[in-house]
C-alpha cells in the first residue's frame with residue numbers, strides 16, 4: 001500500500017483512540033509456545049544490533065513474537081504495550097479467525113512523542129511528506145512507525161493489516177480497511193476481539209440522512225484507487241460499520257473465512273454476504289442503513 005494511502009488511513013484515526021485499545025483486557029497468559037515475552041519467532045539479533053548503532057541510546061527493545069518492538073518509552077511501558085495491546089490482539093486473531101501467520105519479522109517503532117516520531121521517520125526511511133500524526137505501516141520495509149502518544153488504536157488498526165496480509169493476501173481494500181478501522185476501538189474478552197462504535201459513525205449517519213450514501217454493493221465493488229480517493233473518509237466509515245454489522249449478527253468471522261477461502265469465485269464478497277445473511281444485497285443494504293441509524297456513539 002502506498003504511504004499516501006496509509007497516511008489517509010491513519011490520518012482519519014482521530015478522536016477516540018484508547019490506550020490498550022478498549023476497556024476489557026484479557027490477562028490470561030499465552031501458552032509457553034506462543035509467549036510474547038522477550039521471545040522473537042525470527043532471528044532479530046543482527047537487526048537489533050544494527051538499530052542500536054543507528055538509534056539514540058534512549059531506545060529499548062522488546063522481542064514479541066512476530067514483532068521486534070523498538071521504543072523510546074521506558075522498557076516497562078514498551079513491554080506493557082507489547083503484552084497488553086499486541087499480545088492480546090494476537091491471541092484473539094489466532095483464535096479461530098486468521099490462520100496463516102507472519103513469515104517475516106515486523107519492526108514496530110513506538111515513539112513517545114510527535115517530535116521523535118517525525119525525526120526518526122525521516123532519518124530512517126526518508127518519510128516526511130504527508131506524514132500522519134498517528135503513525136503508519138510500511139509493508140515494503142516490514143515496519144510500523146507509531147506516535148504512541150496519540151493512543152494505541154492506530155497500533156491495532158495497522159497490526160490488523162500486518163497480519164491479514166499473510167492470511168488473506170488478496171483481501172480487497174474495502175474489507176482490509178473495514179477490519180483495521182473496526183478494531184481501532186476494541187476490547188479483548190475470552191480470546192475474542194470486538195470492535196465498538198467510534199468517531200467514524202457521524203460521517204456515515206450524515207451521508208445516509210442527506211442521501212449522499214451510495215450502497216454496500218458499490219463499496220464492495222470499488223477498486224483500490226477509488227477506495228482511497230479523496231472521498232475515502234466515507235468509504236472507511238461505511239466499510240467499518242459493515243464489518244461491525246456482520247459482527248453484531250455473529251457472522252464476521254464466518255464471512256471473513258468464507259470470503260478468504262472462496263475469493264477466486266467472487267472478489268467483491270457480495271455473494272458471500274448474500275449467502276450468509278440469506279438476503280439479496282439491496283435488502284441487506286436497506287437493513288444495514290436502518291441498523292446504522294440505531295447506533296449511539
Ligand SMILES: [Zn+2]
Nearest residue numbers: 009157177180
Ligand atoms: Zn488501514
